[in-house]
Amino acid sequence: QHGETLQVKEEKEGKKTKFRNQPLVTDIYTADPSAHVFEEKLYIYPSHDIDAGKEEDDFGGHFDMRDYHVFSMDSAGGKITDHGVALSVEDVPWAERQLWAPDAARKGDSYYLYFPAKDKEGVFRIGVAVSDSPSGPFKAENEPMKGSLSIDPAVFRDDDGEYYMYIGGIWGGQLQNWRTGKYDHDTKTPYDNEPADDEPAIGPRVARLSNDMLQFGEELKEIEIVDKKGDPILAGDHDRRFFEAAWVHKYNGKYYFSYSTGDTHFIAYATGDSPYGPFVYQGNILNPVEGWTNHHSIVEFKGQWYIFYHDTELSGKTHLRNIKVSKLRHREDGTIETINTVTE
């Protein structure tokens, strides 16, 4: 079943997908929705998918996005406002291409948009852009964050006011190319630097942010995801190992680290007692959606928890996605109910 997307499975079984939720945006393609409550509204920071005419490959070259739009809603699933282009690759001095999944944070009166892009050497870095409004436009810093690497930044504000950034994605996200601490420019395939199946999987990275929110305030650390016995999840365990799309939320004093398993297409989660982990694998939050990628965010708004995610209902194409939202429920024992976004 590895690598078999929901579409492929359904085509084989001769089924037609019935989606439980509507696309939130229908006039442009949107993906990787990072949702936050700012100024008593839901703000969504998604990728803006376009068809750049690139062939599909395992490096993700077909995800060749060039700008970001910001969206807001007064209620989850209610009327959505497109605030227009918030940042373009042309306005980021160091970036060349592929504006992948972003996130945003507020500190004081300023808003920060964090985003991955390939630099002029083809290496993914994380950039920051600043605005005095949650909807932008955002002004990019001249350089990427020092020491930044890979993709999918997610910023979590802890109750004590510290901010932590989680990053990483393997294969096209290049995290495997940093295993020696220096970027390996000589890789030919996305799998070249992967650990053997019986070695621990590559972990995402975390660092506290600096006070000015523009840099890491400490060295990036690798996060451990372990099973209930405390053993690391192994690289060959594609149903459970970290692939990309990190997100952290806190519920009843516990830190919930959720992520995509990539080629097995789940959003899994693991819990811990510190923003640095270790995190103990618990199960899946979201079953595979239509399309290869699965990428989400989790947010509480007016007493209800939501998961924002994407699928490919509008286009049927993996690189042209549309964002959606669903309610999410924590059970009394702290586990999360698994969500199916398509009906059987």
Ligand code: FUB
């Ligand atoms: O949108 C481009 C990439 O696809 C994201 O960075 C990944 O998380 C995956 O959703």
